[in-house]
Amino acid sequence: MNITYNILYTKKAIQSGVVSLVTDEEKKHKIRLIEEKLKEKECKLTPQRRATLNVLIENQSKHLSTEEIYDLVKDKFPDIGLATIYRTLQLFDDFDIIKKLNFNDGCYRYELSEDQRHQHHHLLCLKCGNVYEFDDDLLDELEHKIHKNSAFAVTDHMVKFFGYCKECQNTK
Ligand SMILES: [Zn+2]
Ligand SMILES: [Zn+2]
Ligand SMILES: [Zn+2]
Numbered sequence: 001m002n003i004t005y006n007i008l009y010t011k012k013a014i015q016s017g018v019v020s021l022v023t024d025e026e027k028k029h030k031i032r033l034i035e036e037k038l039k040e041k042e043c044k045l046t047p048q049r050r051a052t053l054n055v056l057i058e059n060q061s062k063h064l065s066t067e068e069i070y071d072l073v074k075d076k077f078p079d080i081g082l083a084t085i086y087r088t089l090q091l092f093d094d095f096d097i098i099k100k101l102n103f104n105d106g107c108y109r110y111e112l113s114e115d116q117r118h119q120h121h122h123l124l125c126l127k128c129g130n131v132y133e134f135d136d137d138l139l140d141e142l143e144h145k146i147h148k149n150s151a152f153a154v155t156d157h158m159v160k161f162f163g164y165c166k167e168c169q170n171t172k
Contacts, residue, residue: 027057034097051076052088056112063101063109063131103131123161127168
């Protein structure tokens, strides 16, 4: 099955602020925080890393693959190699600046981590391949139950929802 994953902004995601057009001010602020985070571990935000970060911030919710990120960074740094992008994404992942996503379409995709907040979940349509973001988290109760029944202290969870989006249900 060859699915191309496009992005659709659900109304809900826009309202909840998951999808927002970042202003220059917000972008600068975000970059400054990340720069400090790296600095604490004596890591530098080099111009190439900064350009990669910019692409991720400007394309939040698009769930870009490594190649797509590479193509966009190349606009600014024509000489940059794919290996550098790989290493940069690995570094950002190690610092929990980004989240690595697997939508079962043969590549990893990335999005910025939501600082302080629990990362939103993804709804994957099996027909059109669109990925929707879903921000409501109804799993707290389940985590409580697990703790109660198994004495296991859950600190995080990863969930993917598969099914059919509204449009695809109507055309079935
Ligand atoms: Zn997402
Ligand atoms: Zn669909
Ligand atoms: Zn959750």
